[in-house]
Amino acid sequence: MKRLFSAGKSEVTEGANHRDLSAWHNILCALCALCGFISSSRADTLAQGFRDVPMAERPWCYYWWVNGNVDAETITRDLEAMRRVGFGGLLLFDARGYHEDVNHLIYPKPKMAFMSDAWRAMAAHTVREAARLGLTVSVNLSSCAGALKGPWAVGADAPKRLVYQLLPLRPGAAELLSKPAPFAHFKDVAAFKVCYSGAELPATEWRNAGDGPFDGWSGKRIGDAADTAVRTAVQIQELTGPVTAAEEAALLNGLLPDGTRAALLRFGYAVIDGHEYDVDILDARAVEGHFNRMGKALLDDAGPLAGKTLTHFYNVSWEGAVPSWTPSFDVDFQKFRGYAVRPWMPVLAGFRVQGDEQTARFVTDYRRTRNECFLHNFYGTMVRLSHQHGIQWHSESGGPWNRTPAVFGETDQLAFLGVNDMPQGEFWYTGANDRRGRQLSRPQAITAHIYGRRLAAAEAFTHMVRHWTPYPAILKRCGDESFIDGVNHLIWHTFTCSPQAFGKPGIEYFAGTHINPNVTWFEQAAPFITYLGRCQHLLQRGLFVADVAAYVGDLPYQHWGRYTTNWNASATLALPTGYGYDILNNEVLLTRASVKNGRITLPDGMSYGLLAVDFDDERATPAALRKIAELRQAGATVVFGARRPTRVAGQGGGDDEVKRLAAALWGEAAAPAANVADALKALKLAPDFEGPFEYTHRRDADTDIYFLLGSGQAACTFRVSGRQPELWDAVRGTIKAVPFETTPDGRTRLTLDLPEHGSTFVVFREGNAQRSTLKPETRNLKPETLSGPWEVTFQSGRGAPAKAVFDSLIDWTAHSDPGIKSFSGTATYRKTFEVTAGQAGRAAVLDLGTVAALAQVRLNGKDLGVVWTAPWQVELTGALKAGANALEIEVTNPWANRLVGDAALPPEQRVTKSNMALRNGPRKGGDYTLRPFAGFSSEDVLQPSGLKGPVTLSFSAP
Numbered sequence: 001m002k003r004l005f006s007a008g009k010s011e012v013t014e015g016a017n018h019r020d021l022s023a024w025h026n027i028l029c030a031l032c033a034l035c036g037f038i039s040s041s042r043a044d045t046l047a048q049g050f051r052d053v054p055m056a057e058r059p060w061c062y063y064w065w066v067n068g069n070v071d072a073e074t075i076t077r078d079l080e081a082m083r084r085v086g087f088g089g090l091l092l093f094d095a096r097g098y099h100e101d102v103n104h105l106i107y108p109k110p111k112m113a114f115m116s117d118a119w120r121a122m123a124a125h126t127v128r129e130a131a132r133l134g135l136t137v138s139v140n141l142s143s144c145a146g147a148l149k150g151p152w153a154v155g156a157d158a159p160k161r162l163v164y165q166l167l168p169l170r171p172g173a174a175e176l177l178s179k180p181a182p183f184a185h186f187k188d189v190a191a192f193k194v195c196y197s198g199a200e201l202p203a204t205e206w207r208n209a210g211d212g213p214f215d216g217w218s219g220k221r222i223g224d225a226a227d228t229a230v231r232t233a234v235q236i237q238e239l240t241g242p243v244t245a246a247e248e249a250a251l252l253n254g255l256l257p258d259g260t261r262a263a264l265l266r267f268g269y270a271v272i273d274g275h276e277y278d279v280d281i282l283d284a285r286a287v288e289g290h291f292n293r294m295g296k297a298l299l300d301d302a303g304p305l306a307g308k309t310l311t312h313f314y315n316v317s318w319e320g321a322v323p324s325w326t327p328s329f330d331v332d333f334q335k336f337r338g339y340a341v342r343p344w345m346p347v348l349a350g351f352r353v354q355g356d357e358q359t360a361r362f363v364t365d366y367r368r369t370r371n372e373c374f375l376h377n378f379y380g381t382m383v384r385l386s387h388q389h390g391i392q393w394h395s396e397s398g399g400p401w402n403r404t405p406a407v408f409g410e411t412d413q414l415a416f417l418g419v420n421d422m423p424q425g426e427f428w429y430t431g432a433n434d435r436r437g438r439q440l441s442r443p444q445a446i447t448a449h450i451y452g453r454r455l456a457a458a459e460a461f462t463h464m465v466r467h468w469t470p471y472p473a474i475l476k477r478c479g480d481e482s483f484i485d486g487v488n489h490l491i492w493h494t495f496t497c498s499p500q501a502f503g504k505p506g507i508e509y510f511a512g513t514h515i516n517p518n519v520t521w522f523e524q525a526a527p528f529i530t531y532l533g534r535c536q537h538l539l540q541r542g543l544f545v546a547d548v549a550a551y552v553g554d555l556p557y558q559h560w561g562r563y564t565t566n567w568n569a570s571a572t573l574a575l576p577t578g579y580g581y582d583i584l585n586n587e588v589l590l591t592r593a594s595v596k597n598g599r600i601t602l603p604d605g606m607s608y609g610l611l612a613v614d615f616d617d618e619r620a621t622p623a624a625l626r627k628i629a630e631l632r633q634a635g636a637t638v639v640f641g642a643r644r645p646t647r648v649a650g651q652g653g654g655d656d657e658v659k660r661l662a663a664a665l666w667g668e669a670a671a672p673a674a675n676v677a678d679a680l681k682a683l684k685l686a687p688d689f690e691g692p693f694e695y696t697h698r699r700d701a702d703t704d705i706y707f708l709l710g711s712g713q714a715a716c717t718f719r720v721s722g723r724q725p726e727l728w729d730a731v732r733g734t735i736k737a738v739p740f741e742t743t744p745d746g747r748t749r750l751t752l753d754l755p756e757h758g759s760t761f762v763v764f765r766e767g768n769a770q771r772s773t774l775k776p777e778t779r780n781l782k783p784e785t786l787s788g789p790w791e792v793t794f795q796s797g798r799g800a801p802a803k804a805v806f807d808s809l810i811d812w813t814a815h816s817d818p819g820i821k822s823f824s825g826t827a828t829y830r831k832t833f834e835v836t837a838g839q840a841g842r843a844a845v846l847d848l849g850t851v852a853a854l855a856q857v858r859l860n861g862k863d864l865g866v867v868w869t870a871p872w873q874v875e876l877t878g879a880l881k882a883g884a885n886a887l888e889i890e891v892t893n894p895w896a897n898r899l900v901g902d903a904a905l906p907p908e909q910r911v912t913k914s915n916m917a918l919r920n921g922p923r924k925g926g927d928y929t930l931r932p933f934a935g936f937s938s939e940d941v942l943q944p945s946g947l948k949g950p951v952t953l954s955f956s957a958p
Contacts, residue, residue, distance in 0.1 A: 053088075055135070062091050068119055085529050105510045115150060115151055141314065152277065155185060158280060191239040233346050295391075313393055314424075322407055332369060379420075398425065398444065413557040413558065425457075436481065450582055473868055476869055488540045542700025543698060548609065551612070556585050582606070613639070615643045622658055693710030693754065712753070715751050795825035834883055837882035847873045858889075862879050
């Protein structure tokens with residue numbers, strides 16, 4: 001027998017080969033079939049989940065309790081309603097004492113104390129009911145929005161401020177070092193004899209040291225602070241233990257350097273006044289105490305549902321006190337900075353030590369240490385404890401911040417977000433005519449990408465414009481923008497628990513888009529929430545597709561904004577349109593980045609074609625520069641911005657190494673910034689997307705998922721080849737293949753037509769790679785208007801007549817009847833029209849024209865669904881019949897108009913009941929100005945409402 005090939009020590013002969021090849025053929029066929037089944041199964045799962053979104057992938061909502069005014073019956077009603085309209089979970093919130101004043105809302109008095117037995121029983125009931133309904137629960141682990149606190153005075157565990165006292169060195173001064181300070185929970189930190197140059201400094205009362213503590217919401221300093229470098233310290237001697245008479249004599253009689261004076265400097269810390277219930281977030285032990293008091297109690301109450309239904313704990317964006325010291329600060333400083341803080345502490349009392357530059361560098365190290373204590377001792381502790389109990393942690397730990405040099409200015413936002421299991425930001429509805437939102441969405445998305453987190457969350461639809469004015473059509477744009485920026489899990493802010501006794505629309509929190517059973521359009525909200533769920537289902541698949549990883553230095557930060565082509569305001573490199581990017585921070589660059597096949601790769605599968613090094617200031621960490629050099633040496637493409645680093649940030653040393661490494665990376669001579677577009681072109685990376693729409697792109701194995709946002713018709717090109725494009729319409733839940741062509745460079749081009757503020761998914765799955773021969777459906781170019789009078793009936797109990805005839809379609813606010821003008825609720829329009837047998841057998845579309853705010857359509861008794869967004873159309877195909885057809889259009893508007901109308905009425909004549917301030921007259925004047933989020937004025941402009949049409953019928957060509 002002839003030998004065919006050798007494989008190590010074994011030989012395969014010709015006779016055996018026929019048998020083995022046949023066996024291998026069967027195995028390979030089975031494997032191919034299995035791969036095909038897996039691919040098909042994945043595709044089927046994707047489509048099935050798109051049509052019926054799994055509970056785990058649906059949006060959540062903030063479930064807001066107003067001062068504990070809840071009961072078991074209302075909680076059950078609310079959670080059943082959440083499940084009914086499509087929410088998949090809730091974030092339980094009961095914020096006490098947060099903007100409770102006449103300038104906000106009139107809150108009812110507390111019904112039960114926070115974390116009392118009654119309160120805990122209601123929280124446990126919420127968890128049980130959520131389990132029954134398949135909902136997920138998270139809890140805000142605080143009694144406040146914006147801080148970490150509870151109903152317990154925490155004594156020495158409250159946030160602390162570093163204080164100092166300066167005493168000229170005179171007989172008896174040393175005795176004052178042991179005198180008790182006039183503060184609660186005061187502890188001495190250190191004392192020094194400081195010899196300084198210049199005029200004699202007077203004795204001071206106790207003052208805040210360093211930057212002083214700050215308020216996280218306003219960014220303003222709490223109290224006073226040390227003067228900045230008012231004297232130069234020539235000699236510093238730390239005093240340890242009580243100063244004896246002999247030691248005092250030695251201090252007084254010691255020789256002073258020429259031209260200097262001496263003073264005693266005493267440091268201590270005390271709790272910040274007015275924050276006795278807050279927890280010191282720089283102190284891991286204090287944070288653990290809070291977790292045990294609240295988190296552990298809630299877990300005990302949840303019993304076996306902890307980790308199953310109660311799955312997360314949470315904290316909101318920081319708005320509480322930012323302390324300036326904590327008992328372990330000196331130990332933490334040594335750990336994070338590598339040198340002792342004590343010899344430099346006189347800087348925190350206004351002394352200049354070793355010159356201006358070294359003084360400034362110490363201040364930088366002090367600020368960074370305080371922020372890193374915040375990160376590790378608060379957020380890190382919460383994550384550790386949550387995980388120990390089988391719970392995950394999410395928070396808005398990356399802001400938005402009032403970012404100044406002293407407060408969060410020396411902070412890596414991505415590291416703060418990266419500690420979360422689910423990093424979270426927020427976006428706001430602004431009330432703008434173009435419907436654009438105010439976004440803080442990209443940072444948490446970037447963090448999820450680079451840290452390997454599946455979900456990037458957002459507090460969604462927050463606003464502080466007039467209450468009960470937004471509705472799905474005008475919310476859609478800002479939600480879509482958040483999806484484009486990379487968010488894939490929304491938490492709607494807010495669903496308020498409002499028991500029946502508070503009437504309708506009931507009690508509310510002062511901010512957010514309200515959504516609960518008291519909201520006029522709540523029962524019609526399901527299609528919009530389903531839309532959000534479908535988007536989340538697709539955007540949670542696979543990985544984000546990005547071509548560029550940016551590195552901007554030690555302190556990446558993005559504030560409010562979109563940041564589509566620039567990673568920050570000081571960028572010297574620009575990202576061409578049609579490409580995605582992420583930002584790598586020091587932690588990810590140093591511990592997670594490597595090079596594979598010329599691409600910068602992260603352990604979870606994210607990869608980038610090039611690294612854009614674009615420092616936002618002159619400071620750098622030598623280890624980061626060395627890693628950049630290693631990546632380039634390993635084959636990564638690296639482009640450099642115009643700003644090259646020249647020094648390290650603090651006193652760690654390494655300025656010379658930074659300059660040497662920068663020269664090796666940038667070159668010896670100064671050069672302009674590189675061109676990212678040219679580098680991408682050299683890599684033969686064509687734009688991932690070309691077209692006038694906003695986009696984001698994710699890839700899940702062999703499936704490419706693009707989400708587009710925009711208006712109008714345009715040709716769009718996608719960097720995908722060999723696969724049939726499909727339009728996945730998340731509004732309607734439909735999937736259809738579309739015509740396309742292949743470009744000369746192998747990409748896919750197709751024409752898209754989006755309605756106003758429209759969106760669509762373009763999905764490429766394995767399948768037919770031939771050019772589609774599908775023809776677009778054509779409609780009659782001349783739609784028929786349903787003219788003539790409409791019979792309109794109004795929801796009872798809302799101040800409008802039971803019935804009216806509209807000779808033509810007009811805005812309710814233009815009607816002569818004051819009850820219709822100020823109506824809020826649902827009105828039903830009825831009309832009978834006729835079609836021919838030929839028309840009844842063709843495809844047909846009903847176009848509602850202009851609708852405010854949404855409509856539910858029935859034809860001949862058949863429910864055709866809710867129409868809530870452009871193009872405001874509904875399919876009538878199959879529902880028409882030859883001859884007479886009965887059309888019903890239920891139109892619902894928000895509560896705002898009725899509240900404006902009620903503001904002009906005495907309380908006993910009002911239709912509504914709420915905790916809003918209603919003022920008969922202008923907003924300005926009286927004891928205070930009525931702000932939009934505080935209530936309604938009788939002179940407020942009414943919100944456009946009703947069916948304004950024209951209502952038309954269009955038919956496909958015969």
